[in-house]
Amino acid sequence: MRGPGGAARTTGRTPGGTAYTLHGTGDRPVVLVAGAGGAGRIWEHHQVPALTAAGRLVVTFDHGPEPAGAKPAGSQTAGAGADTSRADGSEAYGPLALAARTVELLTALDLPPCPLVGHSLGALAVQELLLTDAHRVSGALLAATRGRSDVLAEALTRAETAAARAGTRPPPEYEAFVRLVLNLSPRTLADEGAAAEWLDLFELAALTGESAADRPLPPLGHRPADFGRIPVPVLVVGFADDVLAPAPLGREVASAIPGARYTELADAGHLGFLERPGAFNTVLLDFLATLAPTDPGAPHVP
Numbered sequence: 001m002r003g004p005g006g007a008a009r010t011t012g013r014t015p016g017g018t019a020y021t022l023h024g025t026g027d028r029p030v031v032l033v034a035g036a037g038g039a040g041r042i043w044e045h046h047q048v049p050a051l052t053a054a055g056r057l058v059v060t061f062d063h064g065p066e067p068a069g070a071k072p073a074g075s076q077t078a079g080a081g082a083d084t085s086r087a088d089g090s091e092a093y094g095p096l097a098l099a100a101r102t103v104e105l106l107t108a109l110d111l112p113p114c115p116l117v118g119h120s121l122g123a124l125a126v127q128e129l130l131l132t133d134a135h136r137v138s139g140a141l142l143a144a145t146r147g148r149s150d151v152l153a154e155a156l157t158r159a160e161t162a163a164a165r166a167g168t169r170p171p172p173e174y175e176a177f178v179r180l181v182l183n184l185s186p187r188t189l190a191d192e193g194a195a196a197e198w199l200d201l202f203e204l205a206a207l208t209g210e211s212a213a214d215r216p217l218p219p220l221g222h223r224p225a226d227f228g229r230i231p232v233p234v235l236v237v238g239f240a241d242d243v244l245a246p247a248p249l250g251r252e253v254a255s256a257i258p259g260a261r262y263t264e265l266a267d268a269g270h271l272g273f274l275e276r277p278g279a280f281n282t283v284l285l286d287f288l289a290t291l292a293p294t295d296p297g298a299p300h301v302p
Contacts, residue, residue, distance in 0.1 A: 008023070008024060008025050009021060009022070009023055010022040014104055014105055014108035014109075015104075015108060016101070016104045016108075018061050018062065018063065018101055018104065018105055018108075019040075019061060019062045020040070020059060020060065020061040020062075020105060020109070021040060021041075021059070021060050021061070022057060022058070022059055022109075023044075023048045023051075023052050023057070023058040023059075023060065024048075024051070024052035024055075024056060024057050024058055025057065026052070026055040026056045026057040027057065028055060028056050028057060028114075028293065029056070029057045029058075029059055029109075029111050029112070029114040030051060030056050030057070030058055030059070030114060030115045030116075030117060030288065031059040031061075031102070031105070031106070031111070031114060031115070031116050031117070032047060032048075032058065032059065032060050032117045032118075032122075033061075033098070033102055033116060033117065033118040033119070033122030033123070033125055033126055034060070034061075034062075034063070034119060034121075034122050035118075035119045035120030035121045035122050035123075035144070036120060036121045037205070038062055038063035039062055040060030040061045040062050041060070042274075043058075043060050044060065045274075045277075046273070046274060046277035046280075046281065047117075047273065047277070047280075047281060047284070048060065050277075050281040050284075050285065051284075051285075054285055054288075056288075059105070059109065059111075061101075061105055063098055063101050094121075095121065095124035095125045095127070095128050095220075096125075096128055098121060098122065098124075098125035099125040099126070099128040099129040099132070099133075101125075102116070102125060102126070102129055103129060103132075103133050103136065106133075106136050111136075113135065113136055113137055113138045114136075114137070114138055115137070115138055115139045115140065115141070115288055115291060116129070116137055116139075116140045116141075117140070117141045117143070117284065118140070118141070118142055118143065118145070119143045119144055119273060120143070120144045120145070120244070120245060120270065123142040123143055123144060123145035124145060124146070124220070126140050126142060127142065127145065127147070127223065127227070127230075127253070130230045130232060130234075131226055131227075131229060131230065134230065134231050134232050137232050138232065138233075138291050138292065139232055139233040139234065139235075139287070139288070139290075139291040140232060140233075140234050140235075141234075141235045141236075141237060141283075141284060141287055142234060142235070142236045142237070142250070142253065143236075143237040143239075143272070143273055143280070144237070144238070144239055144242055144244070144245040144250070144270055144272065145236060145245060145249075145250050145253050146220070146245050146246075146249035146250060146252075146253065147220075147222070147223040147224040147227060147249065147252055147253045147256060148220060148221070148222045148223060148224065148249065148252070149220045149221075150246070150249065152243070153220075153244070156244075172203050172206035172207045173203060175202070175203075175206040176199050176202035176203035176205075176206055177199070177202075179202045179205075179206075180195065180198055180199055180202055181243075182243050182244055182269075182270065183243075183244070183269050183270045183271045184198060184241075184269040184270075184271060184275060185239075185240075185241035185267050185268050185269040185272070185275060186241060187241075187267040188267075188269070188275055224252055224253065224255075224256035225256070227253065227256035227257045228256060228257070228258060230257045230258070230260075231258075233259065233260075233290065233291060234254070234257045234259075234260040234261070235254075235260070235261050235262075235263065235283070235287045236250045236251070236253050236254035236257075236260060236261070236262045236263075237250070237262075237263055237264070237265065237272075237273075237280070237283060238250035238251060238262065238263070238264040238265070239264070239265055239268035239269055239270060239272035239275075240264055240265060240266045240267065240268060241267065241268060241269045242268070242269055242270045242272065243269065243270065244270040245270060247264050250262065250264075251264075263283055265279050265280065265283070268280075
């Protein structure tokens with residue numbers, strides 16, 4: 001099967017049930033971890049073609065909410081004492097659970113230590129994985145991340161938790177507008193054609209149930225104090241107009257990780273990797289080029 005850009009494409013499922021796709025035929029894997037909503041195809045229009053053209057084997061996968069109280073396969077590796085039984089089921093697809101799902105994927109595919117790229121919730125999960133299973137990773141790019149909550153994030157979590165518990169949801173048109181304003185930059189919003197296209201996409205996501213609007217995340221806690229234990233190369237990418245993960249909080253994460261670097265893209269909101277894919281892909285490929293190559297014939301991690 002052929003995927004974006006004509007690259008070879010193979011699909012499968014891990015023993016835990018996670019659906020994944022392998023793009024390309026290269027021997028240098030890179031794993032892309034999506035944000036809330038969990039559809040691996042979000043990377044396929046822009047990032048997958050750029051990476052496969054550079055000779056990379058790209059792994060994308062789907063993740064999403066589990067039933068309340070469910071514990072994904074391998075979740076014991078994502079942090080001792082994680083509570084997966086919240087009434088709204090949010091921890092079942094929070095950072096710890098997604099970190100566990102990612103570890104299970106790496107294990108199932110028998111991948112050597114390789115780069116991980118995470119966006120938003122995916123970046124939070126990669127951060128947790130780096131604290132528990134860094135031996136599986138050769139480097140990490142964290143986009144639209146944070147190491148702690150703030151007033152706006154807490155207010156949004158309270159609002160979405162209340163809506164989920166009440167069983168209420170706004171009309172798709174309203175949800176699409178809210179998501180548009182929260183996720184994109186003023187530059188995109190000022191472009192009427194682009195704004196109309198994004199509205200259509202967000203409304204379709206709301207109509208098909210693929211929006212993350214009804215999936216409140218668990219509290220983040222304060223993580224920067226732990227990040228000093230992360231031993232692999234890390235690049236944090238902030239988006240200058242990001243409302244959901246303000247760029248200064250991403251800079252804090254980079255400052256807390258030994259040797260980590262930080263870069264910021266202008267005119268980009270929370271979905272900056274889709275708003276400014278050319279600039280993001282350049283940063284991503286440049287970062288990957290700095291990492292020591294993984295020998296595909298080397299012993300894989302246990």
